[in-house]
Amino acid sequence: MSTSSDTSYFSSSFTLGILGGGQLGKMLLYETRKWDITTKVMDPSKDAPCRLACNEFIHGDLMDHQTVYKFGKNVDVLTIEIENVNIDALEQLEEEGVRVYPTPRELRLIQNKITQKLFYVDHGIPTAxxxxxxxxxxxxxxxxxxxxxxxxxxxxxxxxxxxxxxxxxxxxxxxxxxxxxxxxxxxLIPFKTELAVIVARNAGGSGVNYPVVEMEFHPEANQVEYVLCPARIDDKIAKKAIKTALKVSEELQHVGLLAVEMFLTQEDEVLVNEVAPRPHNSGHYSIEASYTNQFEQHLRCILGLPLGNTESKVAGVMVNLVGAEGHEGEVYYENIEQILDLRGVTPHIYGKSLTRPFRKMGHVTIVNEDMQEARKIAAEVKQTINVISKKKV
The missing domain is CATH 3.30.1490.20 (ATP-grasp fold, A domain)
Known part of the structure; x- marks a missing residue:
């Protein structure tokens, strides 16, 4: 196994460990396979989407101290795709020389919404x-x-x-x-819209930010339905949102990606809602629309590689594919062939064989030179494709 000072990540014995084997991990593995980085993944589900794309898959409890510790002792750098992991084990691994990103300190603060909110108050970051x-x-x-x-x-x-x-x-x-x-x-904030900014930062303190995105939520499931980049806001508000996200990043001193979700109030104030220290739903558009997608950027951050260009090549809209209400069981993507006939449409299917109401099953990205046209096509995608089960509940 490589030493912590070894930077030969490509086609080498270096091993990246990922706690969590869901869709975020799967999309991160697109990038590790592109660079031929050896990966080891652990997830509590034997059917986790990551199981087929990593070099080694471990079935294990992410909240069990000994299981996480044992997993982490056999990797060079350890990262996460979900915050609900055993932080005591991560702290022990860090003390013993394993590089853990995001750091256990950061995860412990973010894992509890109360300590997260107190952090904002203590550091003068606007929040509800x-x-x-x-x-x-x-x-x-x-x-x-x-x-x-x-x-x-x-x-x-x-x-x-x-x-x-x-x-x-x-x-x-x-x-x-x-x-x-x-x-x-x-x-309860009567906001105009919800915004997000992803900040990427490496261990040396260098950081870059992605453009402000706009998020549209499902009223019942409280899940993102659409992500639009760039957000349909004026430049003054965009600069305010970016400044707020960079302040959160600076105060938190994170390593990796940090998605900062914010409310835009009726008075055009920006309030931080919460953060996620990992690749995030609000950055999925970047796979097709950005020069450097969020998953490659996360690898660049945690491996100490030069940070990539966060600018967009074209406008992008992401549509979440979630299980339809009234359907549970073996999944069927109804009308997926029809959306493939639309310009600039790319579906991402997460590899979950069973659907249930509002379960995230995939997403679709629409890219176009014109945001209004991209949003129009996104609405057509949403109305066309249905994530249903072969047997109705």
Missing amino acids: DFSRFAYTSEIQESISNGGLHLPIVWKSAQFGYDGQGVKIIREISDLKGLPNVECLAEE
Whole structure:
């Protein structure tokens, strides 16, 4: 196995470890295969999308200390595609000389939404007002005593992902059925739109940012439906969003990619919602539209290679493909041949054999010289393709 000072990553014995074998890992493996970098992946699912594209696949629990530690001892650099991993094990590995990116310090801060929000407050980063609670049951009492006023956004402190662990509370009855866990109650911001900026930074402190993207969300699933790059905002707002994202990056001192999600308020203020220290849904457009896609950029960051050009070649719109409501079981991509007949359309299928309502099954990128035309084609894609099961629920 290579030493930590070895920079011969290509066609060598150097091994990159990836915790998590989902679609983000799969797309990262597109780039490692392009460069012939040896990879080892671990995921709790035997059917994880990464299992076919890596050099070695391990079936294991990402939250188990010994399992993560043992995995990490056999790689040179360790990275993640999901934040829910055993951080104690990562800290031990780091102390023993394994390079871990993002760092355990950064992951520990981000993994808990409360510590993440406190970080913003402590460093003067604009964010929505919030209150902390040890248990969800305390929120009702706070509302009754006048401490909180509806509507609010309830967020589980930990283990929220892809719209899970988040709910808008407009009435007391909306609290029913929520897990009684550590959480926060956040002010509901009547925003114009949601924006995101991906910042790439290496261990030496050099950093670059991608253009501001605009995100359109599904109202029920709380998942991104469309990502548009460039965002349809004026230059002044774009500069403000980039400045805010760079401040988060600077204060966090992250290594790798950092996706900074933000609200644009009715008064054109930019508020940080949350961050993800890894390749992100808001950057998928970059595979077709950018000079350097986000997955290659992540590798450049964590391996200490020169950072790539983040500019876009053309306008890009990403459409998420999620499981249709009322369908569960073996997946079928209805009308996929029809969207392939549209100009500038590229589907990405994640390799999940079973669908269920709102499960992320793939995405489609539409590139075009004109953003309005790209958005128009994206709407046609959304209306045409259906992610259904062969057997209806």
